Amino acid sequence: MDSPAQPPGGTKTVSGADASRIAWAAFVGTALEWYDYFLFGTAAALVFNRLFFTELDSTAATLAAFATFGVGFAARPLGALLFGYMGDRFGRRPALLTTIVMIGCATGLIGLLPDFGSIGLAAPVMLTVLRLLQGLAVGGEWGGAVTIAVEHAPIETRGRFAALVQVGSPVGTLVSSGAFALVLMLPGEAFDAWGWRLPFLAAFPLLGIALYIRLKVEESPIFQDLVEQEERSRIPALDVFRQAGGRLLVAVAAAMLGVGGFYMITTFVVSYGTNTLGVDRSVMVNATLVAAALQIVVTVFAGRLAERFGPGRMTVAGSLATAAAAFPLFWLIDTRDPLAIVLAVTAGIALVTIAYAVTGALLTDLFPPHLRYSGVSLGYNLAGALTGFLPLIATAFLAASGNASWSAALILVVIALLSAVGGAYGERLRITDKSIVS
Template sequence: MARAAFVGTALEWYDYFLFGTAAALVFNRLFFTELDPTAALLAAFATFGVGFAARPLGAIIFGYIGDRYGRRPALLTTIVMIGVATGLIGLLPDFGAIGLAAPILLAVLRLVQGLAVGGEWGGAVTMAVEHAPIEKRGRFAALVQVGSPVGTLMSSGAFSLVLLFPSETFDAWGWRLPFLLAFPLLLIALWIRIRVEESPIFQDLLAQQDTVKVPVLEVFRRASGRLLVAIMSALLGVGGFYMITTFVTSYGTNTLGVDRQIMVNATLIAAVCQIFVTLYAGRLSEKLGPGKVTMWGGLLTAAAAFPLFWMIDTAEPAMIIIAISLGIMLIAVAYAVSGALLTELFPPRLRYSGVALGYNIAGATSGFMPLIATAMLAVSDNRSWGAALILLIIALITAAGGVLGERLRLHDKRIVVDDSKTRT
């Protein structure tokens, strides 16, 4: 089950991450062409942030489906939505062809992506954890998290290849190819998801008629404190990632004048490093507890925030690659165990909704951080201290969330289903 969740999630994140790279390299020039360069970049990042704003709504919708009717139907729906929306972006005419309708349609498709991803991650980690033996939940949840760097590798790799085209060819149609690839990938992901069985814990809830009519209301009513801790602990894994990838790609290309191929390649190298750190941190969480691992990931990232941006400011390719790789590896420590920690903050009957809401409210908050960091460049004379400060703050918030989360963890009991079977 964890492998199936990983493959499906990797393909979903491929679709979602494409937009972040394109926002920094393409959309500001082709979809917001009547604005000055800085305003166009801000508009592109604002459109990027729309997807994050939609994610809590997606968490509510698919949390309801997942906690009321099953984890499986929710995950089948999310994969279709995001695959179709991403493929359609590849077919979308630019501003020169249809004028103002181009950025509007781009924002609508990003909104659909956001709604789908709002239900995807929470469902994937919930399914993986609920299929796993209790003592191995850390590694199962971490395997789902590996879908993020693999998705990054796929999306950055696709853009790295099309950037080899001449600039005119890239702008004309080359940038569309990674988005159009979403259509065949959707078929693969859908085939994988159809084969996945329903969570045994949810089957037990159905058998006991213990599902909740309106899960999101119960989360806010009975688990609001746990929801706040979930948001805090997830903030760095989402916000920090986009600060080090989306913002830094834009900052390096547009402010420091670094070749965009170098920035994309740095993201590729960092994604490879992230895979190994994620798998190790997942195993480590089974010994120390996911809350403690989250705390250390937050503290280490906070300590490195300013040095990382000082390295990037050198504009030296080797230093940029090292800084991005180190930044992603540090952030990955907390991100790797988010699934294990968040799923144990909520009881099974509220788990899908609680996990999805916590993660995606954090996502909605942090999705606009590249926009804020870009805006701060205007008041800091194009210096990176504002971005470093943002990274420092969210890292400390996540460290605090890890401490509180470790104290609030719940443990599922083994539930006897019939006389011959025992499920976890």
């Protein structure tokens, strides 16, 4: 594996209180990003298949909606390249301000889109374009948020601050699922006409709040060191592939379960339960709400454990546990019993979260500071591009297997085992910055 040179030493210090403030600001912005992004996943399962792809039969419409969902993941590596360059060359802060504006505006505009019945083919085309913009923004958001949080944190407590950024994921899920649960209480006709739009339109005021908070975030002290010592890479992404290509592969593998596993147990399962098993859609959405609440607790706890045992070992533990539980989880869902479904989705998300919670801590330790924003963003978002189409693939496999859930469970097992391998190698390859002390 590649062994990048150790980062240069610096003189800047950061207190625990300042680190907490920066991490909270990163969390708020990231929570909005994931609210916007997860909202699309829920809508793909419940709305877009019916209102934007209405000329297709039900299975084809669901496949088309999930394909549009996956397009956002395909765009994320491009966002990682773009914002990784900005973050490693010009600063973490300007990149993060740009990403939050992009995704907030794209999400709000989805709420204003006419449906297929109003403007025909232009509706799904515009939906896809806005999903691409979401993907570009998220491609630079997560990597930048976790980088700036970690680079402000004392070395010995990086696990908890990286995990705090990860809490943005369950909070985003909780708020987006909660928003959909509320509008699902409307009569069906009102929901289809305007109710589904309200959660998307809420992105505009939420963007104002998040932008106000993020404007108060100072630049990373490690990046300031890089500027002063003239250590910045001229083409960061190219240097990642040349100097740390092996580390990038490890990062991709380690991140796969946290991204792909999550969408298998939320986006795919919501669609599977609603469209295949005939379970009431409110049951499926409420299951994700319960799971998201527990995910917050598991994320914080796993972040603390990562400081003791190492994020790579925690990735291995979460991945192997998920692989072992995959088939039993789908067996529970197949019962169609609401309580069993809530239990399965909650347990599945909790297990995936053990690996997801420490992804930020692990990936930031894989790359030296002058390549960090690009390396972390590329690793995470290449994993997203590879796994973002899993709901689409799982739906196709489901149809080919006569709606047998073992096909979806097998996909979950495969990506869990890949992440276990990534976590094991990642723990061996971690590097430690020497430019921040508590």
